[in-house]
Amino acid sequence: MSSEIEDLLTYARGLGLNLFVFCDRDSAVEYETIDPDAKVYRPTNRQGPIAIDARGHWRVVLPPRWSGHVLTRSPEFMNSVFLNFDLASRGYFHLHLITAAGIQTRSSLWLLWAALLARVLSASAAGVLGALKVLSTCLTGMFGALRILGATLTRVFDVRRMFSAATAGARQRIHAYLNQPKSRSAVFRSMMARRKTAYHVVPNRILLVTPSFGRGGSERLTIDTAQLLVHRGYDVCMLALQPVEPGQASYMNEIKALGLSIQTLPREATQDHSVRAVSEELRLYEKDLPPWLLNFFDAVARVTKDFRPAVVHCWLGQAIAIGGLAAGALGVPRIIAHQLSMVQEDLLENQQFYRDAYFALARSRAVTFASNSKAAAVDYERWLGFRRHAFRVLTNVLHPSTVRVPSAQEVSNFRTQLGLQPGARVVATMIRMVPEKDPELWVEAAAAIATLRPDVRFVIGGYGVLEDAVRRKVSELGLEDRITMLGAVTDVVLVYAATDIFMLSSRTEGLPCVLLEAQSAGCPVVATDVGGNAEAFQDGVTGHLVRHRSAQALAEAVLKILDNPDWARRARVEAPRYVEASFGPDPYLDKALEIYGLPRRSIERAGSGLSGRLRL
CATH class of the missing domain: 3.40.50.2000 (Glycogen Phosphorylase B;)
Structure with missing residues (x-):
C-alpha cells in the first residue's frame, strides 16, 4: 500500500469514519472498515470517475449514499458549484479537505450555496443570467422551489426589464442549453415516471421476456413458468429479444409441441441504426436516444401493446433493461426484473448502461426485483448499492415434465x-x-x-x-x-x-x-x-x-x-x-403469482402441454 493511501487512511481513522469516499483528480473510490475496532480499511467495488465535462466543469459521478463522507486533497471541491452539487445530489453532505494545516470539514450543501453566491456577485451582466440558471437548476433538483426563486428575483431586481436588450444572446444560449439532448439516465428515469397505462389491460395476461429461445437454463425456466401459468388458467405469451441463429440449438420444436404462444423480435429490430417512426409513447425520446436503442425499445413496446398484459416478467440483464424500460414507458401495472445469475461480466463491461436502467426501474413502484437465490440477491444489492432485501428470492422450479423415468x-x-x-x-x-x-x-x-x-x-x-x-x-x-x-x-x-x-x-x-x-x-x-x-x-x-x-x-x-x-x-x-x-411447481408458482399481485387460479386448460416432455 502506498504511503499516500496510508496517510489517507490515517486521516479517516482520526475522523472515526467507517465508510467514506476518497476523491483525487481522476477518480473516486469508496473504502469501508473490515475491522471496526482497529479501523482497518479496504476499497469496495463502488467507484466513479472525476473528469471535466464538455463545458469545462469538473464533475464527479458517485453511487448514492445518504449522509456520506468524502475525503479529498483537491481544493477545487471548496469553490466548485458543480462538484458540490454532484456530492449533495448523491447524498454526500460531509466534505473533509486534507491540507498541510490539517483537515477542514465542511458541508457540501454550504459550499454549494457559497460558490453560487460568489458566482452571482462576481458575474458580469451577461453572466448573471447564466449563474441564475445554474442556481435555478440546482434548486429545482434539490428543493423544487424554482418558481418561488424566480418570482422573488423578478420582483427584487426586475431582471427582465434591466437586461432585456443587453442579454438577448445569453438568453439564446440558455434556450439552447435547456433544449440540448438529455442524458441517458435522465431519459430512463423519464420512461419509468408514473403514468396511465397506454392500453386496456387484460387482467389474466402475462408477458414473459427472455433473451432468446436458445437452449439454456434461463430459457428453459421461462418455458417451465409459461407452462405452469397456462395450467393455472393464465394467458401467457413469451417474447424473445434475439432470434435463434442458424445452426444454434434451441427449444423451438418443444415450444411448438407444447402449443405455447411466442413472439421473436426480428434481427433488424435490434440492429437497425436508421431513424424510423416509433410508438407514440416513445416519441418524446427521439432526440435523446440513439436510433438502434430507440428501435429496440419500440419493437418490445409494440408487442406489449398488442398483447395488453397485466404483468411483464423480464429474465436476465438485457431483457430486464430493454423489456422493463419499454414496459415502464407504456405504464404496465406490474414489472418483474428477474436475475438468474450472479453479477456477470457483460453487466460489468456495460455497467453504466445497466446501472442507469436498474436505478430508473428502482424508482417505480410497479417494479419488483427478484433473483433465483439468496446469494445472487446479495450480490446484486451490493453491486447496485441497494438496501438489503431489495431483491425478492424466487427460486428455480423443476417442471414435472422435465425429468421422466426412461426404461x-x-x-x-x-x-x-x-x-x-x-x-x-x-x-x-x-x-x-x-x-x-x-x-x-x-x-x-x-x-x-x-x-x-x-x-x-x-x-x-x-x-x-x-x-x-x-x-x-x-x-x-x-x-x-x-x-x-x-x-x-x-x-x-x-x-x-x-x-x-x-x-x-x-x-x-x-x-x-x-x-x-x-x-x-x-x-x-x-x-x-x-x-x-x-x-x-x-x-x-x-x-x-x-x-x-x-x-x-x-x-x-x-x-x-x-x-x-x-x-x-x-x-x-x-x-x-x-x-x-x-423446488416443486406449486410452491414456485404460488410465490410467482404473489409477486405478480395476481390470484392463485386453478382453472386447467385442455392442451396446456402439462404432460409434454421438455428437454435440454
Whole structure:
C-alpha cells in the first residue's frame, strides 16, 4: 500500500469514519472498515470517475449514499458549484479537505450555496443570467422551489426589464442549453415516471421476456413458468429479444409441441441504426436516444401493446433493461426484473448502461426485483448499492415434465451407444461451454479421478464457445478414450439415468437447474461453492459442496462418493425427495403469482402441454 493511501487512511481513522469516499483528480473510490475496532480499511467495488465535462466543469459521478463522507486533497471541491452539487445530489453532505494545516470539514450543501453566491456577485451582466440558471437548476433538483426563486428575483431586481436588450444572446444560449439532448439516465428515469397505462389491460395476461429461445437454463425456466401459468388458467405469451441463429440449438420444436404462444423480435429490430417512426409513447425520446436503442425499445413496446398484459416478467440483464424500460414507458401495472445469475461480466463491461436502467426501474413502484437465490440477491444489492432485501428470492422450479423415468432398455441402449462397458461408473455434467462454467477445470478434475479409478468414464453434454478448447484439453491430457463429449443434448434424462455422479465446476452460478434435474433423477451431485450452488442441494446428504475450487478438491469429493456405495444409495433416495419438496411447481408458482399481485387460479386448460416432455 502506498504511503499516500496510508496517510489517507490515517486521516479517516482520526475522523472515526467507517465508510467514506476518497476523491483525487481522476477518480473516486469508496473504502469501508473490515475491522471496526482497529479501523482497518479496504476499497469496495463502488467507484466513479472525476473528469471535466464538455463545458469545462469538473464533475464527479458517485453511487448514492445518504449522509456520506468524502475525503479529498483537491481544493477545487471548496469553490466548485458543480462538484458540490454532484456530492449533495448523491447524498454526500460531509466534505473533509486534507491540507498541510490539517483537515477542514465542511458541508457540501454550504459550499454549494457559497460558490453560487460568489458566482452571482462576481458575474458580469451577461453572466448573471447564466449563474441564475445554474442556481435555478440546482434548486429545482434539490428543493423544487424554482418558481418561488424566480418570482422573488423578478420582483427584487426586475431582471427582465434591466437586461432585456443587453442579454438577448445569453438568453439564446440558455434556450439552447435547456433544449440540448438529455442524458441517458435522465431519459430512463423519464420512461419509468408514473403514468396511465397506454392500453386496456387484460387482467389474466402475462408477458414473459427472455433473451432468446436458445437452449439454456434461463430459457428453459421461462418455458417451465409459461407452462405452469397456462395450467393455472393464465394467458401467457413469451417474447424473445434475439432470434435463434442458424445452426444454434434451441427449444423451438418443444415450444411448438407444447402449443405455447411466442413472439421473436426480428434481427433488424435490434440492429437497425436508421431513424424510423416509433410508438407514440416513445416519441418524446427521439432526440435523446440513439436510433438502434430507440428501435429496440419500440419493437418490445409494440408487442406489449398488442398483447395488453397485466404483468411483464423480464429474465436476465438485457431483457430486464430493454423489456422493463419499454414496459415502464407504456405504464404496465406490474414489472418483474428477474436475475438468474450472479453479477456477470457483460453487466460489468456495460455497467453504466445497466446501472442507469436498474436505478430508473428502482424508482417505480410497479417494479419488483427478484433473483433465483439468496446469494445472487446479495450480490446484486451490493453491486447496485441497494438496501438489503431489495431483491425478492424466487427460486428455480423443476417442471414435472422435465425429468421422466426412461426404461431400462433405453438406458442400456444409450450406454452401449456411448461405448460404456457393463459396470463402468460414470461421472457426467451438462453445461454451456462458456468461461463462467469453467469446463477445462472439469476436464482436469476428470483426469485426477481417471488416474486413481480406471473403471470410471466421463460424459460432457453441452455446447458453446469453449467447445474446441475443451476438446484440445481432453487430447492434451490423453483422455480421448475416457471422456465422451455429446454436444447439444436433446433428451437429458438418458444422460442422468446413465450417470452415477453429476459434477459441476463453475466459477459462478445463480441457482443451476442442472443440479435440480440430476438430483430429481437420483444422481448425487458434486459442485463448487460459488453463487447459489449451496442452495441447490443438501451438502452431505444429496451431494458434496467443494469449498476450495480446484481440480484436486473436485476429484476428492467424487472419489469420496465412489468409495462409499452405502452413502451413494441413500443419496439417490433422498435427492428426488429434496427437489420435490424444495423446488416443486406449486410452491414456485404460488410465490410467482404473489409477486405478480395476481390470484392463485386453478382453472386447467385442455392442451396446456402439462404432460409434454421438455428437454435440454
